Amino acid sequence: MKDSLVRSRNKISRGIYQGILKPAFFRADPESMHDRMTETGIFLGNHKLGIKIAKGLFDYQNPSLEQNLHGIHFKNPVGLSAGFDKDGKLTGILPAIGFGFAEIGSVTGRECAGNPKPRLWRLPEERSLVVHYGLKNEGCEKVAKRLAGKHFEIPIGASIAMTNCPENLDAEKAIKDYVLAFRALEPFASYLAVNISCPNAEGGQPFSDPKFLDVLLSALDKEKRHCPVFLKLSPDISEEQTDGILACAEAHKVDGIICTNLTKRRMPISAGHRGMRGGLSGKAVEGLSNQMLSYVYRKAGKRFILIGSGGIWNAQDAYKKIRLGASLVEMITGMIFEGPQLISEINQELAELLKKDGFKNISEAVGVDNSISN
Ligand SMILES: Cc1cc2nc3c(=O)[nH]c(=O)nc-3n(C[C@H](O)[C@H](O)[C@H](O)COP(=O)(O)O)c2cc1C
Numbered sequence: 001m002k003d004s005l006v007r008s009r010n011k012i013s014r015g016i017y018q019g020i021l022k023p024a025f026f027r028a029d030p031e032s033m034h035d036r037m038t039e040t041g042i043f044l045g046n047h048k049l050g051i052k053i054a055k056g057l058f059d060y061q062n063p064s065l066e067q068n069l070h071g072i073h074f075k076n077p078v079g080l081s082a083g084f085d086k087d088g089k090l091t092g093i094l095p096a097i098g099f100g101f102a103e104i105g106s107v108t109g110r111e112c113a114g115n116p117k118p119r120l121w122r123l124p125e126e127r128s129l130v131v132h133y134g135l136k137n138e139g140c141e142k143v144a145k146r147l148a149g150k151h152f153e154i155p156i157g158a159s160i161a162m163t164n165c166p167e168n169l170d171a172e173k174a175i176k177d178y179v180l181a182f183r184a185l186e187p188f189a190s191y192l193a194v195n196i197s198c199p200n201a202e203g204g205q206p207f208s209d210p211k212f213l214d215v216l217l218s219a220l221d222k223e224k225r226h227c228p229v230f231l232k233l234s235p236d237i238s239e240e241q242t243d244g245i246l247a248c249a250e251a252h253k254v255d256g257i258i259c260t261n262l263t264k265r266r267m268p269i270s271a272g273h274r275g276m277r278g279g280l281s282g283k284a285v286e287g288l289s290n291q292m293l294s295y296v297y298r299k300a301g302k303r304f305i306l307i308g309s310g311g312i313w314n315a316q317d318a319y320k321k322i323r324l325g326a327s328l329v330e331m332i333t334g335m336i337f338e339g340p341q342l343i344s345e346i347n348q349e350l351a352e353l354l355k356k357d358g359f360k361n362i363s364e365a366v367g368v369d370n371s372i373s374n
């Protein structure tokens with residue numbers, strides 16, 4: 001489809017989403033809406049016509065956005081972050097929405113009901129969500145069965161975490177849990193993301209401590225793997241702690257770093273009064289994520305592939321992360337606030353920004369506003 005047609009199509013989609021769909025969606029309870037969106041996505045992804053219609057509405061391709069990283073082909077750098085497709089049910093429809101890749105999960109060793117409801121809130125003024133799901137998912141066995149034998153049109157990463165339960169306060173048991181999920185999903189995933197930074201699980205984030213992380217990564221090193229492994233960091237840790245994690249990751253079989261998960265540091269006081277608790281996404285985490293991304297690229301950009309996540313609302317936001325050092329970017333909240341055409345809008349404008357700045361390919365722009373320190 002010609003660029004001018006894509007632009008007009010996206011403008012119409014944006015108008016419909018902002019004017020009609022979003023006001024209706026935002027009146028509903030956020031978690032029920034999330035569930036309904038998942039059901040709609042499953043339905044569309046199960047029907048050839050559904051996929052065709054979605055492609056017609058959202059597809060955009062441009063060779064300047066393509067990359068090969070660790071032998072994986074990405075048709076564009078914009079992915080879905082972990083937490084939207086928790087159980088890998090949307091792998092049929094996500095490529096048609098225009099994503100270059102998608103990260104399912106986080107999936108844990110055992111099925112997990114998550115934290116009590118309510119556990120998801122919108123903060124329209126802050127352009128953020130408050131998330132307190134607590135790793136709700138169907139468990140690695142069920143998700144692996146769902147993925148088995150499927151052909152994916154885009155790379156599908158699997159985010160793994162430890163089951164959110166009291167037994168996993170024992171580090172040894174928690175590591176066994178990670179290993180279960182790793183083993184179950186490794187055969188089907190294009191990459192694995194080890195989530196050590198969920199802000200809503202019982203016992204906090206013990207593996208953000210390099211001492212415990214070292215034991216976890218040693219266990220994962222022993223597992224068979226055909227795909228790269230990423231580590232997802234919290235935006236709330238100090239530079240000293242980040243240094244410790246990077247040193248530990250360098251000593252193990254880690255190929256990339258995801259910057260970042262949700263933040264607990266930016267909760268507005270009014271949200272606390274309304275009973276909200278959890279981690280914040282969207283614009284509330286963007287600055288912290290970018291700081292972390294920039295720091296990790298400077299410290300270890302030669303060694304790791306970086307994925308930037310947090311607060312992407314438009315192509316400029318995505319481009320900023322790329323220029324700071326991210327080879328790929330991921331999002332959820334921007335899509336919920338701006339509409340599903342956002343992926344295509346970002347990709348189209350990214351291609352224009354690259355051209356304007358004289359880059360033939362997205363990989364040439366990675367890290368140009370930053371420098372690797374050694
Ligand atoms: C509803 C929701 C659920 C999430 N669940 C997970 C999760 O299970 N695992 C994970 O690593 N990150 C999870 N996240 C964090 C996102 O993957 C992402 O890092 C964060 O939201 C920042 O991106 P955004 O501002 O584009 O949403 C979740 C985020 C949201 C909004």
